[in-house]
Amino acid sequence: MEFEVIIGLEVHAQLLTKSKIFCSCSTAFGAEPNTHTCPICLGMPGVLPVLNKKVVDLTLKVALATHCQIAHYSRFARKNYFYPDLPKGYQISQYELPLAEHGYIEIVANGESKRIGITRVHMEEDAGKLLHDEGGEDVSYSYVDLNRTGVPLIEIVSEPDIRTPGEASEYLKSLRGILQYLDVCDGNMEEGSFRCDANISLRPIGQDGFGTKTELKNMNSFKNVQKALEYEIKRQTNILDGGDKVIQETRLWDAAKGVTLSMRGKEDAHDYRYFPDPDLVPLAVNDKWIEETKKSLPELPDEKRDRFVKEYQIPEYDAQVLTTSKSLANYYEECVKLYPNPKVISNWVMVELLRRLKTDDRDIEECPVSPKLLARMLEMIDDGTISGKIAKTVFEDMYLTGEAPEKIVEKKGLLQVTDQEEVVEVVEKVLAENPKEVENYKKGKTKLFGFFVGQVMKETKGKANPNLVNEILRKMLD
Amino acid sequence: MKITKEEVDKVAKLARLGFTEEEKEKFASQLNSILVYFDNLGELDTIGIEPTSHASTISNVFRDDKVESSISKEESLLNAPDGKRDCFRVPRIIE
Numbered sequence: 001m002e003f004e005v006i007i008g009l010e011v012h013a014q015l016l017t018k019s020k021i022f023c024s025c026s027t028a029f030g031a032e033p034n035t036h037t038c039p040i041c042l043g044m045p046g047v048l049p050v051l052n053k054k055v056v057d058l059t060l061k062v063a064l065a066t067h068c069q070i071a072h073y074s075r076f077a078r079k080n081y082f083y084p085d086l087p088k089g090y091q092i093s094q095y096e097l098p099l100a101e102h103g104y105i106e107i108v109a110n111g112e113s114k115r116i117g118i119t120r121v122h123m124e125e126d127a128g129k130l131l132h133d134e135g136g137e138d139v140s141y142s143y144v145d146l147n148r149t150g151v152p153l154i155e156i157v158s159e160p161d162i163r164t165p166g167e168a169s170e171y172l173k174s175l176r177g178i179l180q181y182l183d184v185c186d187g188n189m190e191e192g193s194f195r196c197d198a199n200i201s202l203r204p205i206g207q208d209g210f211g212t213k214t215e216l217k218n219m220n221s222f223k224n225v226q227k228a229l230e231y232e233i234k235r236q237t238n239i240l241d242g243g244d245k246v247i248q249e250t251r252l253w254d255a256a257k258g259v260t261l262s263m264r265g266k267e268d269a270h271d272y273r274y275f276p277d278p279d280l281v282p283l284a285v286n287d288k289w290i291e292e293t294k295k296s297l298p299e300l301p302d303e304k305r306d307r308f309v310k311e312y313q314i315p316e317y318d319a320q321v322l323t324t325s326k327s328l329a330n331y332y333e334e335c336v337k338l339y340p341n342p343k344v345i346s347n348w349v350m351v352e353l354l355r356r357l358k359t360d361d362r363d364i365e366e367c368p369v370s371p372k373l374l375a376r377m378l379e380m381i382d383d384g385t386i387s388g389k390i391a392k393t394v395f396e397d398m399y400l401t402g403e404a405p406e407k408i409v410e411k412k413g414l415l416q417v418t419d420q421e422e423v424v425e426v427v428e429k430v431l432a433e434n435p436k437e438v439e440n441y442k443k444g445k446t447k448l449f450g451f452f453v454g455q456v457m458k459e460t461k462g463k464a465n466p467n468l469v470n471e472i473l474r475k476m477l478d
Numbered sequence: 479m480k481i482t483k484e485e486v487d488k489v490a491k492l493a494r495l496g497f498t499e500e501e502k503e504k505f506a507s508q509l510n511s512i513l514v515y516f517d518n519l520g521e522l523d524t525i526g527i528e529p530t531s532h533a534s535t536i537s538n539v540f541r542d543d544k545v546e547s548s549i550s551k552e553e554s555l556l557n558a559p560d561g562k563r564d565c566f567r568v569p570r571i572i573e
């Protein structure tokens with residue numbers, strides 16, 4: 001049977017505050033275990049949590065940037081469950097009355113832009129970390145470090161509007177881009193400051209109601225999210241095709257084995273008995289606060305995209321791709337400053353650079369080709385040092401070695417052949433070797449012109465100046 | 479009966495508490511009388527009144543985003559029944 005895939009994503013992002021959400025302990029990463037703790041985040045009896053105002057400010061920014069409606073009145077709730085990384089026995093979160101609801105973000109999917117709804121954005125505290133002595137003497141214990149306990153998080157829940165693993169990945173990139181533009185989260189998936197869980201179900205095409213979903217966890221990169229979803233689509237398709245039913249459960253992605261595995265045992269705990277936290281007073285956000293936050297927002301991806309289209313005269317699709325991440329947009333504008341031909345830069349970044357980064361699953365920050373090197377290479381095309389075709393070889397080499405284009409051209413002998421005599425010699429050779437084609441050409445098969453150009457380029461390993469080749473061929477054939 | 483023995487069972491399990499059969503019977507009946515007592519509130523007309531979540535009417539109590547000194551890790555671990563390597567130690571939780 002043909003199925004439609006329904007995906008919704010839940011993102012947890014660590015907010016860039018100095019102190020925790022309800023106490024004054026530091027949020028700095030990498031400290032010695034349990035040195036950033038106090039009676040409040042340790043969950044001692046009788047303590048009083050007090051909300052960090054910066055957390056609200058940052059969450060408001062995210063809510064406004066994702067076009068959410070802001071609740072004038074919102075409150076915190078206790079989510080009750082037992083786990084060793086949660087010293088209080090409950091997590092302070094928002095349940096009813098979250099700070100923001102009903103927003104959306106725009107993504108690019110299959111060359112078109114698509115809106116993905118945001119169900120809600122709320123604030124909560126992070127849990128601690130469990131460490132294990134793998135292969136050591138103490139394998140039968142878990143070690144608990146509570147430094148992360150109480151670090152502020154925002155949870156952003158999407159509507160089930162996502163239809164493919166590719167769209168899921170685009171959504172995450174766009175969302176992370178927005179958080180980075182706003183400077184509210186560093187977006188590091190490997191370090192866990194940007195985490196994603198996915199809900200996925202299948203339904204026969206044409207059916208209105210949703211099928212049974214599973215929840216996927218433990219995916220710590222965009223690529224893993226995509227792979228886990230692809231695996232789960234296959235798994236659920238097989239189950240449904242076999243006439244069986246999908247079981248609603250949480251499954252963990254095992255990146256090493258490339259499978260999702262059922263997380264048995266934790267299921268019966270899904271009764272969190274939420275209730276309003278009596279220690280925290282309600283939060284009231286008035287219009288003035290919202291307006292002030294709006295004014296403080298930087299240029300966001302959507303706005304930057306529109307500006308790029310206007311200012312640089314590049315296609316909307318290119319502008320959308322270039323502005324998804326703040327760093328990529330900065331890279332592009334840096335290049336344009338050095339080499340003021342926005343369209344040429346856009347082509348190189350969109351085609352060569354992004355393709356290369358995608359192959360290696362790398363971010364622009366890790367790109368070995370700096371704007372300076374790229375601009376220098378483009379100048380070399382303009383001044384005739386290299387041909388456009390050879391430039392691709394130079395680019396690949398720059399990407400691999402990070403060396404300057406001049407050096408690569410010299411090292412590999414890629415200088416463009418602009419010497420008239422040298423080209424004439426090659427053209428003569430090509431014509432002599434292909435008498436049949438020459439005859440046909442002279443009989444009127446003028447399409448063969450391209451064949452001769454190709455042969456000359458092949459003979460010179462792409463180094464001949466194409467204009468010169470055209471000119472000489474015309475002279476000798478016509 | 480508003481609360482059955484099975485519900486007491488479930489809540490006890492969620493709270494990691496163990497009770498004898500007699501205790502469960504007793505708590506079921508006690509919880510019932512509490513809930514029956516709360517039913518008295520049903521006699522009041524509460525249409526148009528927002529549910530109360532807090533006894534006081536204040537809102538927006540904040541602190542600034544400032545780091546102040548935490549307690550030492552030794553103090554942190556002082557109440558822990560088992561600690562090692564600056565960490566709280568518990569029976570292994572993930573296989």
Ligand SMILES: [Zn+2]
Pocket residue numbers: 020023024025036037038039040041042150548
């Ligand atoms: Zn603390």
